């Protein structure tokens with residue numbers, strides 16, 4: 001289990017300090033770093049993971065590897081193995097492994113022709129299938145309005161990080177595709193670790209890397225359970241982005257703040273609004 005952390009960072013960074021007004025608005029928190037969820041928070045993404053065209057494409061690709069299977073012979077086992085992986089996981093909040101599932105499926109159907117392919121090619125087939133099926137399943141992938149501009153402003157004042165529930169095969173590539181990857185360090189992806197939010201270890205990995213205490217971190221997410229409940233349990237200040245995605249209620253979890261526009265983050269953190277020469281919406285080209 002790479003990078004598992006037992007808890008709180010031992011050192012805090014010496015970055016920008018908030019003024020009294022901003023600290024009051026944040027319930028007294030002295031925010032030194034800003035962490036984000038991705039899907040439904042920064043990026044508006046829609047996928048149809050079980051759609052016919054997804055598994056038809058996978059089946060057609062496999063014919064070039066010597067494997068001839070119908071789409072239902074791929075789709076049903078794929079989702080059955082996803083459920084099994086989660087059930088058998090030792091983690092309370094397990095993440096599945098798409099590449100691992102495709103590896104099993106390819107091995108199960110491999111023919112003499114498949115086994116005659118170069119080893120380097122055979123090794124890449126499961127990853128290629130994970131990427132291919134994600135790409136075909138994708139119906140929308142774009143940042144929410146104003147996100148690039150707001151992140152550009154934020155990163156001049158705070159270290160920024162991502163904690164996302166996603167597959168390793170596509171999380172960073174999708175952030176790169178929408179032009180956001182380089183804003184963040186670290187990018188913590190659940191698929192790299194086998195567990196997902198609200199597991200506190202995933203948040204702690206980012207906090208440790210940033211060198212800040214939970215009480216010095218602001219977490220922005222769109223899901224009341226995975227994001228707000230998860231981050232607040234560690235002591236992070238939470239901001240709920242009220243997007244069209246995610247669970248909006250979980251027990252008595254309540255965010256410290258709720259926003260409907262990412263530009264609100266600038267005021268919350270005591271930063272100037274976007275420049276008049278850079279009006280919202282006009283520089284977003286996606």
Ligand SMILES: [Mg+2]
Pocket residue numbers: 037038039040041221222223246
């Ligand atoms: Mg989300």
